[in-house]
Amino acid sequence: MRVVVALGGNALSPAGGTGSVEEMRAALTETAAALADLVGAGTSLVLTHGNGPQVGRLLLQQELAAGEVPPMPMDVCGALSQGQVGYLVAQALDNALRRRQLDARVLSLVTQVVVDGRDPAFRRPSKPVGPSYDRPAAQEISQASGHVFAIQPDGRWRRVVASPRPLRFVEEAPLNALVDSGHVVVAAGGGGVPVVEHHGQLRGVEAVIDKDRTAALLALAVGADVLLVLTGVDRVQVGFGTPSARALQQLTVAEARELLAAGEFPEGSMGPKIEACVSFVEAGGRAAIGALSQAADVLAGRAGTTILPS
Amino acid sequence: MRVVVALGGNALSPAGGTGSVEEMRAALTETAAALADLVGAGTSLVLTHGNGPQVGRLLLQQELAAGEVPPMPMDVCGALSQGQVGYLVAQALDNALRRRQLDARVLSLVTQVVVDGRDPAFRRPSKPVGPSYDRPAAQEISQASGHVFAIQPDGRWRRVVASPRPLRFVEEAPLNALVDSGHVVVAAGGGGVPVVEHHGQLRGVEAVIDKDRTAALLALAVGADVLLVLTGVDRVQVGFGTPSARALQQLTVAEARELLAAGEFPEGSMGPKIEACVSFVEAGGRAAIGALSQAADVLAGRAGTTILPS
Numbered sequence: 027m028r029v030v031v032a033l034g035g036n037a038l039s040p041a042g043g044t045g046s047v048e049e050m051r052a053a054l055t056e057t058a059a060a061l062a063d064l065v066g067a068g069t070s071l072v073l074t075h076g077n078g079p080q081v082g083r084l085l086l087q088q089e090l091a092a093g094e095v096p097p098m099p100m101d102v103c104g105a106l107s108q109g110q111v112g113y114l115v116a117q118a119l120d121n122a123l124r125r126r127q128l129d130a131r132v133l134s135l136v137t138q139v140v141v142d143g144r145d146p147a148f149r150r151p152s153k154p155v156g157p158s159y160d161r162p163a164a165q166e167i168s169q170a171s172g173h174v175f176a177i178q179p180d181g182r183w184r185r186v187v188a189s190p191r192p193l194r195f196v197e198e199a200p201l202n203a204l205v206d207s208g209h210v211v212v213a214a215g216g217g218g219v220p221v222v223e224h225h226g227q228l229r230g231v232e233a234v235i236d237k238d239r240t241a242a243l244l245a246l247a248v249g250a251d252v253l254l255v256l257t258g259v260d261r262v263q264v265g266f267g268t269p270s271a272r273a274l275q276q277l278t279v280a281e282a283r284e285l286l287a288a289g290e291f292p293e294g295s296m297g298p299k300i301e302a303c304v305s306f307v308e309a310g311g312r313a314a315i316g317a318l319s320q321a322a323d324v325l326a327g328r329a330g331t332t333i334l335p336s
Numbered sequence: 337m338r339v340v341v342a343l344g345g346n347a348l349s350p351a352g353g354t355g356s357v358e359e360m361r362a363a364l365t366e367t368a369a370a371l372a373d374l375v376g377a378g379t380s381l382v383l384t385h386g387n388g389p390q391v392g393r394l395l396l397q398q399e400l401a402a403g404e405v406p407p408m409p410m411d412v413c414g415a416l417s418q419g420q421v422g423y424l425v426a427q428a429l430d431n432a433l434r435r436r437q438l439d440a441r442v443l444s445l446v447t448q449v450v451v452d453g454r455d456p457a458f459r460r461p462s463k464p465v466g467p468s469y470d471r472p473a474a475q476e477i478s479q480a481s482g483h484v485f486a487i488q489p490d491g492r493w494r495r496v497v498a499s500p501r502p503l504r505f506v507e508e509a510p511l512n513a514l515v516d517s518g519h520v521v522v523a524a525g526g527g528g529v530p531v532v533e534h535h536g537q538l539r540g541v542e543a544v545i546d547k548d549r550t551a552a553l554l555a556l557a558v559g560a561d562v563l564l565v566l567t568g569v570d571r572v573q574v575g576f577g578t579p580s581a582r583a584l585q586q587l588t589v590a591e592a593r594e595l596l597a598a599g600e601f602p603e604g605s606m607g608p609k610i611e612a613c614v615s616f617v618e619a620g621g622r623a624a625i626g627a628l629s630q631a632a633d634v635l636a637g638r639a640g641t642t643i644l645p646s
Contacts, residue, residue: 044406045405045406046406047406047408047409047412083405086401086404086405087397087398087400087401087405088397090397090400090401090404090405091396091397091400091401094396094400095355095393095396095397096354096355096356096357098357098420099357101423102357102420102423102424105419105420105422105423105424106416106417106419106420107416107419108419108423108446109415109416109417109418109419109420109422109446110408110412110415110416110419112415112419112446113411113412113415113418113446113448113529113540114412114415116446116448116507117448117506117531117538117539117540120506120538121537121538124536124537124538125536125537131506131507131508131509131510132507132510133445133446133507133510133511133514134445134446135443135444135445135446136418136419136422136423136426136443136444136445136446136522138423138426138427196426196427196430196441197426197441197442197443198441199441199517199519200441200442200443200514200517200519200521201443203513203514203517203519204443204510204513204514204517207509207510207513207514209509209510209513211510212446219423221427226434226435227431227434227435228427228430228431228434229427230423230427
């Protein structure tokens with residue numbers, strides 16, 4: 027069985043941490059143990075992951091050093107983070123596989139994802155990236171760099187970039203050759219490096235692709251049987267944070283669409299995860315959302331929330 | 337014919353440049369044109385590259401931002417640079433292949449290389465990395481970080497790390513599966529991310545592996561017919577910079593060993609390139625050193641310096 031697993035930020039480093047490599051290694055050791063259990067059970071595993079905190083720290087470093095080193099654009103920042111996270115994930119998982127005496131190795135890829143240069147998202151940059159600032163600091167940076175800033179729910183200002191829809195993987199052919207070889211593949215970290223195609227030529231763009239959308243595309247591209255979105259919560263909830271909160275064991279595509287339309291799931295967190303599952307189930311696949319620590323049970327339908335065809 | 341190409345720093349960005357992405361893209365467009373000619377001629381291409389200037393800039397950014405973002409160790413810096421350079425190389429080469437209507441795609445890998453934790457290089461850190469400082473600044477950083485600094489030929493001080501011998505690729509099996517699939521592979525950038533194996537577990541180390549040594553290992557690992565070390569000079573020279581300077585069209589392994597022993601080739605530049613070629617030729621392969629702009633002619637033996645068995 028071929029399974030695409032999408033890992034959230036907490037799988038890579040603890041929320042509110044400093045972002046040190048020691049923190050990342052500790053978080054990844056636990057993550058890797060859960061994933062190695064899937065591989066041990068005979069799953070062909072393709073992994074993808076977020077990169078928000080990692081790119082945020084790269085952007086902050088670049089800004090603080092901008093007087094001496096030219097900052098890189100968002101596409102290159104995404105690629106930097108794919109190298110960093112891809113290495114740490116591959117090493118942690120490889121070690122977990124070795125501990126279980128499993129022969130599969132892990133390979134992390136630098137992955138470009140084609141987006142449409144006319145995607146309306148480019149006219150409405152909405153995805154916050156990097157550190158937050160007070161208004162004067164944001165204005166100053168904006169004037170110097172041309173970056174767009176937007177006020178956030180906490181009253182602070184952050185740079186926002188476009189979050190266009192992922193259309194296809196530049197490396198789809200070699201990616202599939204590799205997945206077919208039986209090794210674990212880490213691909214499309216941070217939603218993939220966003221590129222546009224113009225007259226047959228690729229060019230990176232200042233954008234961030236939603237990693238859950240890319241995970242659904244990845245599941246299609248590699249012919250996965252299952253898309254598993256692993257996160258910090260045990261099950262999808264309705265009425266989250268209210269007295270009538272209810273954890274869902276199952277959710278049909280039709281129910282999911284209704285709840286999405288009703289604004290039940292926040293845009294920056296559970297919303298895209300459910301959308302990703304809905305799109306993959308509609309394309310004929312299986313999908314579930316659940317806790318990383320229960321990965322094998324979520325895959326088996328004994329834990330988490332399974333998204334069912336209507 | 338399977339060819340491993342090792343690219344020097346000038347292929348990625350001009351010496352003495354600012355390190356901006358525009359500079360890198362411009363340099364890589366030329367590099368990619370030369371490489372696409374090889375692919376167009378039917379060569380199965382595996383690429384590797386240096387990362388000195390790129391890691392140097394990452395280290396400087398990390399140092400300037402150290403008060404707000406924890407700096408990453410050298411292994412993670414290597415992985416960051418593999419993501420960055422791997423992306424830009426893959427995109428430039430992919431574009432060049434598309435212009436020639438060639439179907440092969442390009443995939444960049446995050447690659448770990450195992451070194452021996454008891455390699456004597458760890459007791460004598462010698463490879464300079466990152467920016468240069470005057471003595472008081474170097475002392476201050478050294479006391480705060482524990483990093484080792486050494487005086488350089490220009491009288492300035494730079495951090496030095498170990499440069500252990502590469503032993504094998506962690507990802508050798510999936511790497512080979514991928515190369516066999518007929519796509520162009522970019523691997524082991526910057527000499528590969530250095531790791532040691534201890535009780536069967538991998539751990540990154542503070543080191544930099546010489547990229548030419550890793551290129552020779554890569555050529556063996558993928559069963560290459562030819563190792564091509566492409567650089568800024570047309571041919572290997574003896575008496576470099578003297579009135580009796582002489583460019584060599586051919587060089588036997590025995591001659592190369594004598595000239596290496598006589599200190600004819602500088603350690604930080606031509607020396608490791610010739611050593612890499614010697615070791616690959618001794619293992620039964622073909623090897624040549626020459627100008628990137630003449631890649632196809634160097635491969636055909638019409639340009640550059642061919643290293644011959646004795």
